[in-house]
Amino acid sequence: xxxxxxxxNRKKTLDVPANQTLMDLxxxxxxxxxxxxxxxxxxGNCTVIAGGLAVNSCIMLAVQANGKAIxxxxxxxxxxxxxxxxxxxMDFGDSDCGFCIPGMLMSMxxxxxxxxxxxEEELVDALAGNLCRxxxxxxxxxxxxxxxxxIQGKW
Amino acid sequence: MLSxxxxxxxxxxxxxxxxxxxxxxxxxxxxAGGTKLLQTKNNIVQELVDITGLELNYMNDEDGxxxxxxxTPLQKLVESQKSKNxxxxxxxxxxxxxxxxxxxxxxxxxxxxxVTTSSLSTLYCALLVLQAQVRIAGGEEFAxxxxxxxxxxxxxxxxxxxxxxxxxxxxxxxxxxxxxxxxKPLLCACVRISLSKRKxxxxxxAITSTERVPQRLHTIEEYLEGKPFTPAIIETAADKxxxxxxxxxxxxxxxxYRQEVSHxxxxxxxxxxxxxxxxxx
Ligand code: FES
Ligand code: FES
Numbered sequence: 001x002x003x004x005x006x007x008x009n010r011k012k013t014l015d016v017p018a019n020q021t022l023m024d025l026x027x028x029x030x031x032x033x034x035x036x037x038x039x040x041x042x043x044g045n046c047t048v049i050a051g052g053l054a055v056n057s058c059i060m061l062a063v064q065a066n067g068k069a070i071x072x073x074x075x076x077x078x079x080x081x082x083x084x085x086x087x088x089x090m091d092f093g094d095s096d097c098g099f100c101i102p103g104m105l106m107s108m109x110x111x112x113x114x115x116x117x118x119x120e121e122e123l124v125d126a127l128a129g130n131l132c133r134x135x136x137x138x139x140x141x142x143x144x145x146x147x148x149x150x151i152q153g154k155w
Numbered sequence: 156m157l158s159x160x161x162x163x164x165x166x167x168x169x170x171x172x173x174x175x176x177x178x179x180x181x182x183x184x185x186x187a188g189g190t191k192l193l194q195t196k197n198n199i200v201q202e203l204v205d206i207t208g209l210e211l212n213y214m215n216d217e218d219g220x221x222x223x224x225x226x227t228p229l230q231k232l233v234e235s236q237k238s239k240n241x242x243x244x245x246x247x248x249x250x251x252x253x254x255x256x257x258x259x260x261x262x263x264x265x266x267x268x269x270v271t272t273s274s275l276s277t278l279y280c281a282l283l284v285l286q287a288q289v290r291i292a293g294g295e296e297f298a299x300x301x302x303x304x305x306x307x308x309x310x311x312x313x314x315x316x317x318x319x320x321x322x323x324x325x326x327x328x329x330x331x332x333x334x335x336x337x338x339k340p341l342l343c344a345c346v347r348i349s350l351s352k353r354k355x356x357x358x359x360x361a362i363t364s365t366e367r368v369p370q371r372l373h374t375i376e377e378y379l380e381g382k383p384f385t386p387a388i389i390e391t392a393a394d395k396x397x398x399x400x401x402x403x404x405x406x407x408x409x410x411x412y413r414q415e416v417s418h419x420x421x422x423x424x425x426x427x428x429x430x431x432x433x434x435x436x
Contacts, residue, residue, distance in 0.1 A: 001163065018203075019160035021193070039156075040194045041259055053230075053261040059193035060262065063163045064186075064205070107258070129256025 003066040007031070008075030016062040022048070023057035025065075026072055033073035033102040044130035047103035048072050054110035054126070073102035076109055085147040092143035096134035104130045108144050120145060156196055163203045169292050169314060175204050176293075176312055185314065187226045188262040191271045211266070211316055214238060219322035225266030225315045229253050229278075233260060241320065242285055242329040243431050245345060249281035252333055252340060266315045269304075273367050279305060280345040280363035281331060283371070288319045305368045324357070326350045326435070330427030332420045341408055344396075344420035345369075348384065348428045355379045355388075360424075362417055364402045374399045375421070384429060393422035 004013045007029065016025055023046045026034045034057055037045030041059040048057045049071040076082060085105070095101055104127055111118055111126040118126070123145055132140055163186070166172040176183060182201040186192060192200070211224035214237050221241055223232070232238045232250035239247045253268055253276070254260050268278055269289070283305070288298045293313025323329075326349060333343040342364035349357040358379040363369040375392045382388050402413040 018163050019157045021156070041190055041256065044256065044258060047258060054258050055262050056190070056256070056258045059190045059259075061157075061163065061186075061189060061193070064189060064207075126257055129254075129258045 001063050003063055005065050005067065006069040008071060009069075014062075018061070018063060020062045021058055022050070022055075022060045022062050022065050022070070025062040026057060026070070031072045031074050033077075035099055035103060037099070041129075042131070043100070044103045044107065044127075045100055047106040047130060049106055049110050049113075052110070052113065054107045056129070071106070071109075073106055076105070084150045085144070088147035088150060089140070089143045092139055092146065095132070095140065100130060100132040100134075100137075100140065104132070104140050104144065108148075112148065118148065123148070157193070157200055158196075158198050159201050160203065161201050163205050165205045165208050167208050169209055169316065172204050172206055172209060172314060173293050173312070176314070185270075187264040187267050188228065189267075190259050190263045191267060206314070209316075212264075221320040223265055223318045223320070225317055226264045228261060229263045229265065229268060230257060230260040232265065242281075242323060242327075242347070243427075245281045245285070245329045245331050246278070246320070248331055249277035249343075249345070252277040252331075252343065255338075265318060269318070270310075270315060274365050275340060275342070275363050276367070276369070277331065277333065277340070277343045277345070277363060279367075280343060280361050280369040281329075282318060282320070283361050283369055284329065284345045284347040284359040285320050285323075286359065287321070289315055290317045290319060292316045302371075323347075324349045326432070327357075328428040328431040328435075330424045330431065332423035332427065334416045334420050336407055339407060342402070342413055342417060342420060344417065344424045346421070346424040346428055348379070348425070348432075350384055350432055353383055353432075355382055355384045360396075360421065362396075362400050362402075362420065364400075364413055365405055366403075370400060370402075372396055372399050372421070384432065386426070386429070389422060389425040389429065392425060393418045396421035 035045035037043040039058045041056040046058040051068040107126050107130050164175050184200050186203045186205050211226040213224040215222045229250045233247050283301045287301045289304045290298050291313040329347040331345045334341045344362050347359040358376040360372040360375050361369040375395045397414050397418040400417040402410050404410040
């Protein structure tokens with residue numbers, strides 16, 4: 001099936017199988033930050049932003065992304081404002097394997113794009129679908145909260 | 156993975172969608188958010204009808220009725236001011252409780268949630284006590300009361316297009332009270348109370364738990380109606396909840412435990428209504 005979409009600001013028209021997930025499509029494009037975790041919407045490792053919203057790309061068909069703007073972690077990592085986030089994550093020693101981090105950061109970005117100064121409750125809710133097997137999510141959430149204070153709306 | 160999926164249709168109107176469903180019965184399904192379908196790894200479905208182009212993503216007030224389109228995402232129900240203002244916010248809170256993950260709520264729709272729920276649906280329960288109706292398109296368009304819709308096995312080729320919530324009588328208050336166990340919702344009590352001169356005129360109480368269909372607690376409703384709405388009466392009503400509510404045991408909790416906590420859930424929801432009533436004075 002033919003679909004047209006924007007991936008990290010690049011317009012693309014692609015021919016995709018009807019049953020291909022958005023996660024598989026993005027990984028086939030070399031976007032390896034989109035992690036292949038549970039495939040059931042439980043872990044959030046495959047989180048991307050589609051049409052301005054954080055979504056689990058493993059439980060969305062590629063054809064459902066037709067006409068949407070998709071952003072993966074590759075599309076934001078060079079952005080100004082990301083360095084303090086990266087430094088804070090390192091300061092907090094928040095991750096072991098790091099597998100969950102791109103998904104968490106995409107959930108964080110989707111939130112910050114809407115609310116520049118979220119409350120802890122809003123952040124915890126935004127990250128509730130992102131599981132960290134190594135740290136039980138406590139440290140990454142603390143680190144992201146701290147990072148948000150540092151970047152002060154400059155994301 | 157939907158291993159046998161061959162085609163996804165994107166109709167632009169309800170008649171087009173219905174015609175597709177009729178022509179391709181058997182291995183065709185409706186998709187809106189699609190989160191549940193993709194989680195289940197269905198190997199039978201060959202074609203999908205994507206109804207997100209039917210402009211059913213809305214929440215309107217019309218002649219005192221609130222109409223919510225079937226493809227309205229759950230997160231929109233959580234966030235919209237309209238839904239927060241409706242019935243003391245129980246629709247918004249119920250939508251939030253539907254899924255822990257915001258990513259899923261961003262995509263899952265009201266219609267999808269109602270059609271595919273197998274157990275513990277806070278949205279069903281909230282809509283049940285608000286005496287909502289669902290409008291089905293297909294053949295003759297018809298509306299079904301939520302309790303009848305809940306007991307239907309399928310829509311016979313029809314399409315759920317919207318949920319209609321009637322206007323609430325003056326001095327009507329609503330609340331829900333979930334009970335969690337290790338982070339997972341165990342049950343949730345939903346209540347709606349209409350008062351007149353501090354006496355309860357109408358009571359609607361339901362608990363959602365292990366079953367798809369929430370249990371209405373008619374005995375407590377009858378007990379409350381006509382009585383002063385006071386903490387003492389609420390306490391007795393909650394005692395009766397534990398007697399009338401009949402859940403089943405599963406891996407999360409035993410039947411007895413669920414019955415015990417139903418007492419505190421019903422009490423908490425009723426006390427919230429009392430709070431709403433007192434702060435409205
Ligand atoms: S891989 Fe998508 S949620 Fe786990
Ligand atoms: S650091 Fe390993 S899963 Fe989060």
